[in-house]
Amino acid sequence: xxxKGFSAAAVQAGIRYRDRLDLGLIYSDRPAVAAGVFTTNKVxxxxxxxxxxxxxxxxxxxxxxxxxxxxxxTGEQGMExxxxxxxxxxxxxxxxxxxVQVASTGxxxxxxxxxxxxxxxxxxxxxxxxxxxxxxxxxxxxxDTVPKVVRKTVDIGGTEVSILGVAKGSGMxxxxxxxxxxxxVTDAQIVFxxxxxxxxxxxxxxxxxxxxxxxxxxxxxVLVLANGAAGNEWLDEDSPEETExxxxxxxxxxxxxxxxxxxxxxxxxxxxTIRVTGAREKEGALDAARxxxxxxLVKTAFFGEDPNWGRIMxxxxxxxxxxxxxxxxxxxxxxxxxxxxxxxxxEAEQEAARVMRKDAFTLTVHLNDGTESAEVQTCDxxxxxxxxxxxxxx
Amino acid sequence: xxxKGFSAAAVQAGIRYRDRLDLGLIYSDRPAVAAGVFTTNKVxxxxxxxxxxxxxxxxxxxxxxxxxxxxxxTGEQGMExxxxxxxxxxxxxxxxxxxVQVASTGxxxxxxxxxxxxxxxxxxxxxxxxxxxxxxxxxxxxxDTVPKVVRKTVDIGGTEVSILGVAKGSGMxxxxxxxxxxxxVTDAQIVFxxxxxxxxxxxxxxxxxxxxxxxxxxxxxVLVLANGAAGNEWLDEDSPEETExxxxxxxxxxxxxxxxxxxxxxxxxxxxTIRVTGAREKEGALDAARxxxxxxLVKTAFFGEDPNWGRIMxxxxxxxxxxxxxxxxxxxxxxxxxxxxxxxxxEAEQEAARVMRKDAFTLTVHLNDGTESAEVQTCDxxxxxxxxxxxxxx
Numbered sequence: 001x002x003x004k005g006f007s008a009a010a011v012q013a014g015i016r017y018r019d020r021l022d023l024g025l026i027y028s029d030r031p032a033v034a035a036g037v038f039t040t041n042k043v044x045x046x047x048x049x050x051x052x053x054x055x056x057x058x059x060x061x062x063x064x065x066x067x068x069x070x071x072x073x074t075g076e077q078g079m080e081x082x083x084x085x086x087x088x089x090x091x092x093x094x095x096x097x098x099x100v101q102v103a104s105t106g107x108x109x110x111x112x113x114x115x116x117x118x119x120x121x122x123x124x125x126x127x128x129x130x131x132x133x134x135x136x137x138x139x140x141x142x143x144d145t146v147p148k149v150v151r152k153t154v155d156i157g158g159t160e161v162s163i164l165g166v167a168k169g170s171g172m173x174x175x176x177x178x179x180x181x182x183x184x185v186t187d188a189q190i191v192f193x194x195x196x197x198x199x200x201x202x203x204x205x206x207x208x209x210x211x212x213x214x215x216x217x218x219x220x221x222v223l224v225l226a227n228g229a230a231g232n233e234w235l236d237e238d239s240p241e242e243t244e245x246x247x248x249x250x251x252x253x254x255x256x257x258x259x260x261x262x263x264x265x266x267x268x269x270x271x272x273t274i275r276v277t278g279a280r281e282k283e284g285a286l287d288a289a290r291x292x293x294x295x296x297l298v299k300t301a302f303f304g305e306d307p308n309w310g311r312i313m314x315x316x317x318x319x320x321x322x323x324x325x326x327x328x329x330x331x332x333x334x335x336x337x338x339x340x341x342x343x344x345x346x347e348a349e350q351e352a353a354r355v356m357r358k359d360a361f362t363l364t365v366h367l368n369d370g371t372e373s374a375e376v377q378t379c380d381x382x383x384x385x386x387x388x389x390x391x392x393x394x
Numbered sequence: 395x396x397x398k399g400f401s402a403a404a405v406q407a408g409i410r411y412r413d414r415l416d417l418g419l420i421y422s423d424r425p426a427v428a429a430g431v432f433t434t435n436k437v438x439x440x441x442x443x444x445x446x447x448x449x450x451x452x453x454x455x456x457x458x459x460x461x462x463x464x465x466x467x468t469g470e471q472g473m474e475x476x477x478x479x480x481x482x483x484x485x486x487x488x489x490x491x492x493x494v495q496v497a498s499t500g501x502x503x504x505x506x507x508x509x510x511x512x513x514x515x516x517x518x519x520x521x522x523x524x525x526x527x528x529x530x531x532x533x534x535x536x537x538d539t540v541p542k543v544v545r546k547t548v549d550i551g552g553t554e555v556s557i558l559g560v561a562k563g564s565g566m567x568x569x570x571x572x573x574x575x576x577x578x579v580t581d582a583q584i585v586f587x588x589x590x591x592x593x594x595x596x597x598x599x600x601x602x603x604x605x606x607x608x609x610x611x612x613x614x615x616v617l618v619l620a621n622g623a624a625g626n627e628w629l630d631e632d633s634p635e636e637t638e639x640x641x642x643x644x645x646x647x648x649x650x651x652x653x654x655x656x657x658x659x660x661x662x663x664x665x666x667t668i669r670v671t672g673a674r675e676k677e678g679a680l681d682a683a684r685x686x687x688x689x690x691l692v693k694t695a696f697f698g699e700d701p702n703w704g705r706i707m708x709x710x711x712x713x714x715x716x717x718x719x720x721x722x723x724x725x726x727x728x729x730x731x732x733x734x735x736x737x738x739x740x741e742a743e744q745e746a747a748r749v750m751r752k753d754a755f756t757l758t759v760h761l762n763d764g765t766e767s768a769e770v771q772t773c774d775x776x777x778x779x780x781x782x783x784x785x786x787x788x
Contacts, residue, residue, distance in 0.1 A: 043711030043719045043735075073707050075720060075736050108704025109737040218708050296690065300780050310502025313467050314612050317437030325437045326469060341437075342469050343503040386694050386777045 005229035008132035010139035016068030045072035267384030284321035299381030307352035399623035402526035404533035410462030439466035661778030678715035693775030701746035
């Protein structure tokens with residue numbers, strides 16, 4: 001599947017390691033409507049600061065991305081470097097520098113060297129190809145164990161529109177290798193305000209609902225470029241039905257990439273969906289789901305395949321969610337472990353332990369106090385997580 | 395060192411495991427002034443609910459404590475059990491049942507059996523002794539590797555006053571074995587409002603400033619009993635100087651027990667003090683210190699002896715503390731790793747790595763933005779933590 005007008009490439013630039021793809025480029029043959037969502041961390045990497053500024057125009061034509069160095073906590077020199085390498089790409093591509101977005105992932109706090117970028121830029125642009133996205137997905141991996149690419153097509157008023165997304169991330173922030181990155185390209189013809197809304201809402205319900213370790217990175221970003229090459233009828237305020245269809249598929253791309261990140265979580269052996277239902281307020285349900293999800297004790301119990309609902313109650317109890325302890329029920333998939341805040345007995349426990357042996361399952365916490373709910377995806381917390389994060393840099 | 399009028403004992407009741415002390419009793423030969431601080435978790439164990447109610451009178455004479463079962467998430471039946479076992483102790487001791495405080499630690503969500511209490515109560519009361527506190531400290535251990543007892547004396551207006559504290563805890567909440575428990579007895583003569591204030595302030599600055607894994611238990615409690623047997627001049631509103639002296643020593647007992655808990659943190663190999671200074675507001679400094687302290691990535695870096703200041707910046711950046719990223723400096727003991735938000739170079743890094751090889755060190759994050767500061771103590775996050783918490787119940 002191709003996305004009309006888009007190409008990509010990756011090369012070995014030796015930014016931190018030799019003999020691996022570490023510099024990538026995504027290019028559209030025409031300026032694309034562009035929207036992004038960036039890290040909420042108060043410490044923002046230089047490329048993030050640059051991209052936010054440039055994206056105010058709602059357009060972009062290229063994304064230059066490197067792994068091996070996050071260009072974060074690098075001060076004015078780091079900003080200068082980000083501008084400088086984007087200029088190299090712009091000149092080589094013969095496009096406006098303001099249309100180049102820059103992304104970095106890797107070690108925080110070290111200055112990034114411009115030399116490998118200068119040296120490899122001609123080769124990088126030369127190798128741009130419609131089939132280059134798999135290479136690009138590899139070039140942005142750090143502790144990821146698999147490249148993450150999702151392709152979908154959608155019929156918009158008789159015209160086939162393509163969407164392709166690549167992502168990286170296996171801790172919300174990597175050890176030194178910071179970051180979740182996601183780039184999505186589509187040949188859909190869409191107006192900026194509509195795209196911006198689709199991206200903002202989609203990120204909130206997909207990427208913002210996964211967690212590996214509760215940490216957020218200085219470099220996180222989701223960038224979406226839509227270049228209109230499919231020639232579909234414009235997706236705008238006057239096409240609610242087609243926009244709805246497009247939104248559904250775009251969000252499915254987000255969701256699949258987000259799930260791939262959780263499954264590939266650092267040291268993860270299981271994917272777990274945590275659903276809090278029957279809450280009085282939406283916000284409370286989400287806070288409860290997140291607190292349970294980020295509890296190291298709950299996550300180590302997932303790893304140990306121990307249906308330890310006491311830890312879940314304890315995590316719930318320190319969340320900001322209102323609930324009555326004696327109304328709570330807890331289930332692993334369809335096996336109810338606790339009801340009215342009390343255990344359902346040893347048989348239920350054995351059945352729940354069987355559920356937990358699966359690679360993926362759902363934990364449902366029903367508060368029986370209202371109609372609101374929220375869902376978060378996570379992985380377990382294994383010995384391997386500690387190994388990866390304790391030994392990574394040394 | 396004895397504390398006049400106080401005795402303690404422990405027996406093997408077989409509540410969960412055989413051949414280990416698991417039922418303890420602390421007794422004062424006269425009603426003591428008593429103050430306590432209890433878990434803020436919305437899910438409170440039955441003994442916690444009972445103790446809070448009884449402590450309203452500001453008096454207690456005995457503490458009955460068991461390990462092996464937390465009596466948490468056990469509903470009305472659990473409340474009934476807590477009342478019932480306190481009644482057994484009261485009858486055996488021939489004191490008012492309302493003067494018995496109850497504490498439990500262990501598995502959450504299983505009903506506690508009254509039979510072992512009934513069977514062992516005569517032997518428990520018979521073996522009360524001034525020297526029984528070491529046994530009691532053992533009886534309340536769960537994943538703790540060492541019993542935790544601190545003894546101090548203090549001169550109050552020419553009279554020697556004694557303070558003895560015992561504590562347990564090695565995760566903020568244990569796997570199934572929930573809880574931090576701390577019992578302090580003193581023969582000081584002190585009025586209730588002054589004792590209550592000393593305890594509340596002391597807990598806030600000691601036990602509330604340590605963290606192992608960011609989880610809080612359903613059973614946490616600090617109970618302080620002062621029986622006046624030393625016969626010192628009353629510590630009250632009219633003796634500010636003596637009260638100040640007594641407070642200092644009482645808080646030192648709290649601090650030593652709190653430090654012992656961190657050092658004995660589940661799987662811990664290092665004790666780390668995290669100090670945030672130069673903050674605009676006290677609250678922000680504390681939030682920043684806690685966010686850094688609870689970051690799994692920061693704690694695994696401690697375990698890996700990796701002076702990974704990028705992770706510290708990233709954790710700081712997601713806290714609620716206001717700061718300017720380009721003013722932050724970070725030091726391990728006296729070795730400055732980062733200044734003005736940027737790295738201080740490879741030499742500083744090597745020196746910092748040397749600091750991290752120590753069993754204990756201080757991480758200082760200077761925001762250079764004000765005069766407020768806060769300090770939190772923690773331990774590192776090791777493979778052993780995962781082993782303990784994944785394998786504990788199975």
